[in-house]
Amino acid sequence: xxxxxxxNANALATNPTLAVLGFKRQLVYHLYFWAFIAVAPLVxxxxxxxxxxxxxxxxxxxxxxxxxxxxxxxxxxxFLKGRLFPLLAVVSxxxxxxxxxxxxxxxxxxxxxxxxxxxxxxxxxxxxxxFLVVMAVVSFMKFPEADFWRITFSLGLTCxxxxxFSWLVGKLQQELTRLATTDxxxxxxxxxxxxxxxxxxxxMRERYERVSSLILLDLDYFKTINDQWGHLAGDxxxxxxxxxxxxxxxxxxxxxxxxxxxxMIVLPETRQKDADALxxxxxxxxxxxxxxxxxxxxxxASVAEVSKGETWSVWLNRADQALYEAKSRGRNQxxxxxxxxxxxxxxxEDMPDPASG
Numbered sequence: 001x002x003x004x005x006x007x008n009a010n011a012l013a014t015n016p017t018l019a020v021l022g023f024k025r026q027l028v029y030h031l032y033f034w035a036f037i038a039v040a041p042l043v044x045x046x047x048x049x050x051x052x053x054x055x056x057x058x059x060x061x062x063x064x065x066x067x068x069x070x071x072x073x074x075x076x077x078x079f080l081k082g083r084l085f086p087l088l089a090v091v092s093x094x095x096x097x098x099x100x101x102x103x104x105x106x107x108x109x110x111x112x113x114x115x116x117x118x119x120x121x122x123x124x125x126x127x128x129x130x131f132l133v134v135m136a137v138v139s140f141m142k143f144p145e146a147d148f149w150r151i152t153f154s155l156g157l158t159c160x161x162x163x164x165f166s167w168l169v170g171k172l173q174q175e176l177t178r179l180a181t182t183d184x185x186x187x188x189x190x191x192x193x194x195x196x197x198x199x200x201x202x203x204m205r206e207r208y209e210r211v212s213s214l215i216l217l218d219l220d221y222f223k224t225i226n227d228q229w230g231h232l233a234g235d236x237x238x239x240x241x242x243x244x245x246x247x248x249x250x251x252x253x254x255x256x257x258x259x260x261x262x263x264m265i266v267l268p269e270t271r272q273k274d275a276d277a278l279x280x281x282x283x284x285x286x287x288x289x290x291x292x293x294x295x296x297x298x299x300x301a302s303v304a305e306v307s308k309g310e311t312w313s314v315w316l317n318r319a320d321q322a323l324y325e326a327k328s329r330g331r332n333q334x335x336x337x338x339x340x341x342x343x344x345x346x347x348x349e350d351m352p353d354p355a356s357g
Contacts, residue, residue, distance in 0.1 A: 028082070029072050031114055036065040046096075054095055061088045082118045086127035089115070094134045098142060105151065108135050112159050116166035124166065128159045185235055186242035188257040197254060197266055198312035204268070205306050213275035213305040214315070215265040216323045217245075217282065220298045220331040222261035229295060237291045244285050248278070264316075272305035272336060279303050279334040287332065300326040304337035314340070 040062050047055040064084045071079040089111040096104025112131055116124045132155055139151040183190045189197075201212035219225075219241070226234040238261065245255055249265065256264040267275050279301045287298045302322030306315050322337035329335070 032065045113162040116162045183257040217301045219261040298332040301334040
């Protein structure tokens, strides 16, 4: 049985952050599914042995697992963010060990390991500390001293190894996401995040009337730099350009490299006139002093404020058209994108026929 595909599979394919989230949900789904398969038969086993309280706890465990599975499949969310699992795991494992001896103890090991895959790392560490203390107390009361020490140290090592593995996997995920979402040369964001970030600014415009603007910036005659000084020099120019741009941006602004020598800056809470002033400053900082001591560089730019009702591709296309205009006017200048004309007087008779496609 596999985790259901997301509604927009293409989004997972192009957005590394969503891809990681999708894999995490699949992991959670399968852990709960197989935990349910393993624990459900024990309900009847414990009931037949007249362990009614333990049967009730296991029923709660199975119910929680089914709710998590249902929420993941139907709503794409994590029921109660998995908070019930550590509580039910600690109570069921401890109580089962208390009444069943070693037969109940065996379930503590997979439960302790699973916590690191189902909860955030800090919560998993805290839950496992409590888990280990509870199991140590039960073991001390139930088993001989030699067994108590063996159980405590073996369970503790299991938790430690699972914690180290989970921490390393988390670091690996972060690094892979960083590599997939940033340009390796300049450290700018790449196109994989472009649609999501622009859509986020559009939603802020639609819901809260908070305007945003973007700047497209393209180096003039960059091919000449590569031809005359070599591609290594061209790479150094791009790296230094990114540094110069970042020095004039706010923390909330986002810098993309969307082409060979083309950059985009997303400016939240910024009107077009303010974005235009920033674009002029950026062009001045580029042309003010040479790159690599003797390479003089200029750039062309365009500015576009998001308009209500337009998609991110339309917004970006308006900026792109303005950038072409800046190039045709002689380069080394910024051009403001024309605002889209409002659609007025459109009646039913003007609407396209759905049957026509």
